[in-house]
Amino acid sequence: MDYFLSEEQLMIKELCAQIAQEKVIPVRAELDEKEEFPWEIMKVMASSDLFGLFIPEEYGGLGKGSFELTIAVEELSKACLGVSTTYAANALGTYPILLFGTGEQKKKYLPDIAAGKRLVAFGLTEANAGSDAGGTRTTARLEGDHYVINGTKQWITNGGEAEIYTVIAITDRSKGPRGASAFIVEKGTPGFSFGKKEKKMGIRASATRELVFEDCRVPKENLISKEGMGFLVAMKTLDSSRVGVGAQGVGVAQGAFDEAVKFARQRVQFGHPVIGFQAIQHMIADMATEIEAARALVYAAARYADSGAKDVTKVSSMAKLFATDVAMRVTTNSVQVMGGSGYMREYPVEKMMRDAKILQIYEGTNQIQRNVIAQNIIKEAAKAK
Amino acid sequence: MKIAVCIKQVPDTAEVRINRETGTLIREGVPSIINPYDTHAIEAALSIREMLGGTVCAVTMGPPQAEASLREAISLGVDEAFLVTGREFAGADTLATACALSGVIKKIGADLIICGKQAIDGDTAQVGPEVAEFLDIPHVSYVKKIIEVNAESIKVERMMDDGSDIVEAGLPALITVVRELNTPRLPSLKGKMNAKKAEIKKMGAAELGLPPEVVGFNGSPTQVKKIFTPGPRGGRKQLEGPLEEQIDALINELLEKKCL
Numbered sequence: 169m170d171y172f173l174s175e176e177q178l179m180i181k182e183l184c185a186q187i188a189q190e191k192v193i194p195v196r197a198e199l200d201e202k203e204e205f206p207w208e209i210m211k212v213m214a215s216s217d218l219f220g221l222f223i224p225e226e227y228g229g230l231g232k233g234s235f236e237l238t239i240a241v242e243e244l245s246k247a248c249l250g251v252s253t254t255y256a257a258n259a260l261g262t263y264p265i266l267l268f269g270t271g272e273q274k275k276k277y278l279p280d281i282a283a284g285k286r287l288v289a290f291g292l293t294e295a296n297a298g299s300d301a302g303g304t305r306t307t308a309r310l311e312g313d314h315y316v317i318n319g320t321k322q323w324i325t326n327g328g329e330a331e332i333y334t335v336i337a338i339t340d341r342s343k344g345p346r347g348a349s350a351f352i353v354e355k356g357t358p359g360f361s362f363g364k365k366e367k368k369m370g371i372r373a374s375a376t377r378e379l380v381f382e383d384c385r386v387p388k389e390n391l392i393s394k395e396g397m398g399f400l401v402a403m404k405t406l407d408s409s410r411v412g413v414g415a416q417g418v419g420v421a422q423g424a425f426d427e428a429v430k431f432a433r434q435r436v437q438f439g440h441p442v443i444g445f446q447a448i449q450h451m452i453a454d455m456a457t458e459i460e461a462a463r464a465l466v467y468a469a470a471r472y473a474d475s476g477a478k479d480v481t482k483v484s485s486m487a488k489l490f491a492t493d494v495a496m497r498v499t500t501n502s503v504q505v506m507g508g509s510g511y512m513r514e515y516p517v518e519k520m521m522r523d524a525k526i527l528q529i530y531e532g533t534n535q536i537q538r539n540v541i542a543q544n545i546i547k548e549a550a551k552a553k
Numbered sequence: 554m555k556i557a558v559c560i561k562q563v564p565d566t567a568e569v570r571i572n573r574e575t576g577t578l579i580r581e582g583v584p585s586i587i588n589p590y591d592t593h594a595i596e597a598a599l600s601i602r603e604m605l606g607g608t609v610c611a612v613t614m615g616p617p618q619a620e621a622s623l624r625e626a627i628s629l630g631v632d633e634a635f636l637v638t639g640r641e642f643a644g645a646d647t648l649a650t651a652c653a654l655s656g657v658i659k660k661i662g663a664d665l666i667i668c669g670k671q672a673i674d675g676d677t678a679q680v681g682p683e684v685a686e687f688l689d690i691p692h693v694s695y696v697k698k699i700i701e702v703n704a705e706s707i708k709v710e711r712m713m714d715d716g717s718d719i720v721e722a723g724l725p726a727l728i729t730v731v732r733e734l735n736t737p738r739l740p741s742l743k744g745k746m747n748a749k750k751a752e753i754k755k756m757g758a759a760e761l762g763l764p765p766e767v768v769g770f771n772g773s774p775t776q777v778k779k780i781f782t783p784g785p786r787g788g789r790k791q792l793e794g795p796l797e798e799q800i801d802a803l804i805n806e807l808l809e810k811k812c813l
């Protein structure tokens with residue numbers, strides 16, 4: 169299918185495909201096995217300008233939008249979700265500054281982020297605040313010129329590796345959801361440390377870690393937007409990044425599908441390549457159709473966001489939901505098409521299936537996406553009356 | 554520091570087939586790439602520029618399509634690109650190629666010239682040293698490490714059959730490089746965007762001030778008479794029988810030949 173990419177968009181796709189081919193595929197199994205953070209690959213991506221893709225030109229970026237980021241994430245995800253998660257979580261952590269930061273904050277942080285000199289992470293989730301961000305316990309108390317942060321964030325992607333953290337904490341519990349605020353915390357700030365690094369089913373090259381705040385004092389200027397805007401910052405951030413998770417789904421599905429087709433043409437049983445069996449053909453036809461449908465929806469959602477649309481929540485949730493469910497089905501069926509070989513680490517689909525699962529969980533589980541889509545439909549219906 | 558890199562566009566030999574009758578490469582439909590050794594030359598030039606400042610220009614002699622290689626060089630960070638092209642250059646041997654390349658380098662001026670060790674299609678490894686001779690400057694070939702470089706001189710380690718030499722040369726000089734030297738970088742997005750619009754300066758023999766008799770077929774004292782695949786090397790002996798006997802036979806043979 170031709171999505172009529174511009175010349176520049178094709179360049180981005182081509183460059184990411186080259187990085188995937190030359191720098192990611194040769195090491196992905198090893199990074200997975202050793203649970204090793206992909207620093208070498210991040211350095212290559214930095215010198216290829218990819219960290220600046222969605223950052224305005226005035227801060228040293230390329231000034232592109234959601235759509236270009238989608239293309240980049242999709243290409244990388246074809247090769248390795250652990251790597252693409254590292255890259256996409258950097259964008260997730262950057263959005264609060266990009267969308268709500270002051271001129272000073274942007275000037276201070278965005279150039280380094282665009283250059284890939286400093287990696288970013290986003291900290292919302294806590295032990296008692298998963299799907300329900302209302303359970304947030306981490307607090308920030310204003311004391312003179314500083315906010316004093318206390319609490320623990322869990323399962324934070326790029327935790328420990330990133331230099332810049334955007335973190336949600338409660339500044340006024342009496343105000344409920346309007347009592348949360350967003351902060352920028354730099355690695356190395358006294359009172360800020362890292363807890364255990366998680367051992368995971370998949371995306372094992374990606375680092376997932378606890379952020380621990382013990383009387384951590386951050387300058388007042390590190391408050392993003394105003395006090396009380398924390399959850400809004402978080403929701404708008406997730407609205408922007410969610411399409412990227414959809415793009416990860418499209419990418420990993422395509423990556424697994426390509427392996428399955430290649431294998432099915434070569435594997436001979438009962439005197440035929442297994443691709444000759446109709447049962448396999450139908451699986452392949454379904455997979456290809458679903459991948460294309462997912463890609464079309466993800467691209468449409470990204471272009472919608474870039475059009476300046478005000479409320480992208482429903483569309484971005486649909487793109488995330490559909491594309492990541494497709495990713496799980498397609499990676500599972502790719503293993504099925506390859507039989508026992510698909511189950512072995514010798515072939516990449518085993519890892520792809522393990523990796524794909526996270527996409528249905530992080531940045532809002534797919535149950536939560538369905539809730540959100542339904543809530544929006546109810547709201548729209550009520551307005552239409 | 555002004556650095557010139559000579560790059561040659563070559564067929565991707567990983568995908569090339571050979572015409573058994575003529576012994577020549579079947580070039581049709583084979584993608585073209587920058588000669589792999591030359592990508593190491595580009596990388597060396599760019600990292601020297603990062604250290605010392607200055608400019609890097611890429612030079613190639615070839616048909617109009619060779620422009621693609623120069624654009625690729627720009628996407629990697631090369632500042633300027635020159636394409637020596639025209640019918641008059643057709644049928645060049647290494648001497649005529651080196652003559653044309655030295656012509657353009659004289660024109661643009663360079664403190665350091667970097668070539669690949671050899672081209673993967675022609676394979677002679679002659680062009681680099683010949684360019685240096687035309688320019689009357691020192692050259693060091695098979696460079697695997699650049700130890701030091703400054704405005705006056707360059708100190709390198711060159712590969713030899715029996716180890717390596719450390720050599721220092723005054724600038725201007727020419728070096729030819731091997732793969733061990735570095736890992737070539739990937740292009741950047743800004744580089745790719747620049748490459749799209751960059752101007753490639755084209756030059757013919759007239760612009761270079763070269764008379765027709767020194768370039769192309771006319772300037773080539775060597776001519777290809779026959780192309781063939783060389784037979785296996787002679788003087789080999791294959792041992793047979795059980796492993797133990799083979800080992801004994803090998804030891805005896807080596808003792809007889811006074812190798813042990």
Ligand SMILES: Cc1cc2nc3c(=O)[nH]c(=O)nc-3n(C[C@H](O)[C@H](O)[C@H](O)COP(=O)(O)OP(=O)(O)OC[C@H]3O[C@@H](n4cnc5c(N)ncnc54)[C@H](O)[C@@H]3O)c2cc1C
Nearest residue numbers: 290291292293298299323324325376529530531532533535
């Ligand atoms: C590898 C990894 C990386 C992560 N990276 C980050 C990060 O960088 N930053 C960050 O802030 N967080 C991160 N997270 C956290 C992630 O966003 C949460 O795990 C996710 O939002 C779900 O929360 P939970 O795991 O607590 O599940 P729970 O909320 O405990 O949900 C358990 C189950 O109940 C269902 N459920 C819950 N509420 C409802 C409801 N109202 N209706 C229907 N079903 C419901 C869920 O769908 C799920 O199936 C990461 C998580 C993982 C595993």
Ligand SMILES: Cc1cc2nc3c(=O)[nH]c(=O)nc-3n(C[C@H](O)[C@H](O)[C@H](O)COP(=O)(O)OP(=O)(O)OC[C@H]3O[C@@H](n4cnc5c(N)ncnc54)[C@H](O)[C@@H]3O)c2cc1C
Nearest residue numbers: 559560614645646647668669671672675676677678679680
């Ligand atoms: C199919 C084929 C047919 C040929 N036919 C003839 C013929 O009819 N008559 C004849 O005399 N010779 C012929 N040649 C040889 C041809 O002249 C050489 O390819 C050419 O001179 C370069 O030599 P080389 O490829 O051995 O390069 P090398 O000497 O191995 O290259 C070393 C380095 O020199 C530089 N360099 C080499 N060539 C160029 C270039 N064009 N532009 C910029 N830099 C360069 C690069 O840095 C390269 O890494 C033929 C070669 C081939 C492959």
